[in-house]
Amino acid sequence: MSVEKEMTAGRNDIGNYSTKPNLQNDLFDNIIGYEDIKKLFFLSFESQRPIHILLVGPPASAKTLFMLGCMKLERSYFTLGTHSTRSGMVDYLFEKRPRFLIVDEIEHMSIRDQTVLLSLMETGIIAETKFMKTRNTQLKTWVFATANGTNHLLTPLLSRFMVLHFKQYKFENFLDVSIHMLGRDGIAKDIANQIADQVWHKMKSKDIRDCIKIAHLAKTKDDVNFIVETLLRYGKISNSTDDKKQS
Ligand SMILES: Nc1ncnc2c1ncn2[C@@H]1O[C@H](COP(=O)(O)OP(=O)(O)OP(=O)(O)O)[C@@H](O)[C@H]1O
Ligand SMILES: [Mg+2]
Numbered sequence: 184m185s186v187e188k189e190m191t192a193g194r195n196d197i198g199n200y201s202t203k204p205n206l207q208n209d210l211f212d213n214i215i216g217y218e219d220i221k222k223l224f225f226l227s228f229e230s231q232r233p234i235h236i237l238l239v240g241p242p243a244s245a246k247t248l249f250m251l252g253c254m255k256l257e258r259s260y261f262t263l264g265t266h267s268t269r270s271g272m273v274d275y276l277f278e279k280r281p282r283f284l285i286v287d288e289i290e291h292m293s294i295r296d297q298t299v300l301l302s303l304m305e306t307g308i309i310a311e312t313k314f315m316k317t318r319n320t321q322l323k324t325w326v327f328a329t330a331n332g333t334n335h336l337l338t339p340l341l342s343r344f345m346v347l348h349f350k351q352y353k354f355e356n357f358l359d360v361s362i363h364m365l366g367r368d369g370i371a372k373d374i375a376n377q378i379a380d381q382v383w384h385k386m387k388s389k390d391i392r393d394c395i396k397i398a399h400l401a402k403t404k405d406d407v408n409f410i411v412e413t414l415l416r417y418g419k420i421s422n423s424t425d426d427k428k429q430s
Contacts (some may be wrong), residue, residue, distance in 0.1 A: 240349025
C-alpha cells in the first residue's frame with residue numbers, strides 16, 4: 184500500500200490533518216541563539232521526504248528544548264530513550280501513525296528498540312510478529328532525537344540521521360543565555376550577571392542549570408556569594424569514600 188493511501192486509512196484514528204504540518208514559526212522561540220539549527224529544522228519540516236535529525240552535545244546545551252519545540256507540531260509523538268519499549272513504540276506507530284517521532288536521549292534506547300527505527304527511517308516500513316500474527320505498514324515519519332554521545336548508537340542508525348554536534352558554550356554564550364533565561368524568571372540583570380560569572384569562573388561549571396538553581400535561591404548579590412561559597416565548600420565529593428581510598 185502506498186504511503187498516501189496508508190495515511191488516508193489512518194485518518195479516522197487521528198482526526199483531520201493535512202499532509203503538510205501546520206507550522207508555527209514560534210516553535211523554538213524560547214531557545215536563545217542556534218538560528219542556523221532552527222532554520223535547518225524548518226527546512227526538514229517542509230521537506231517532501233523525511234529528514235531525520237540527531238542533536239549530539241554536552242549537558243544543558245538546549246537539545247531537549249529543541250525536542251520540546253518539535254512536540255508542538257501536529258501529530259508528533261515524544262518518547263524517552265530510557266522509557267521507550269519496543270512494543271509500546273510499535274503499537275503507537277501502528278495506531279497513531281505519527282508524522283514526527285521525537286526521541287530524547289536516544290543513546291539509552293536498547294539495541295532492540297533501535298532496530299525498530301532502522302527500517303522506519305529508511306523505508307517507513309514497520310513490521311511486527313506477535314502471537315503468530317504478522318502486521319506491517321508504511322509510514323512517513325520524521326525522527327528527531329538527542330544524545331550526549333554516539334557510542335551506544337548502532338552505526339546504521341547514525342547514518343540515517345543528519346547529525347549535528349553542539350559545542351560546549353564559550354563564556355560569552357554562557358553569559359548571554361544565562362542572563363536571558365534568568366531575566367525571564369524576573370532576576371535582575373546585575374544579579375544574573377554575577378551568578379553566571381561565579382558559576383563559570385569560581386565553580387568552574389559550564390552548566391546553565393547551576394545558574395538556575397542558584398537564581399531560585401538568591402535574592403541579593405550577598406546571597407549569590409553565600410550560595411556559591413557554600414557549594415564550593417561542600418562540592419566535589421571531598422567526603423566521598425572514593426577520596427578516602429585515594430588519600
Ligand atoms: N540556548 C539556550 N536557550 C535557552 N535556554 C537554554 C539554552 N541553552 C541551555 N538552556 C537552558 O539550560 C537548561 C538545559 O537545557 P536542555 O534541557 O535543553 O539541555 P540538554 O542539552 O537537553 O541537556 P542534557 O544533555 O543534560 O539533557 C534549560 O533550563 C534550558 O532552558
Ligand atoms: Mg536533555
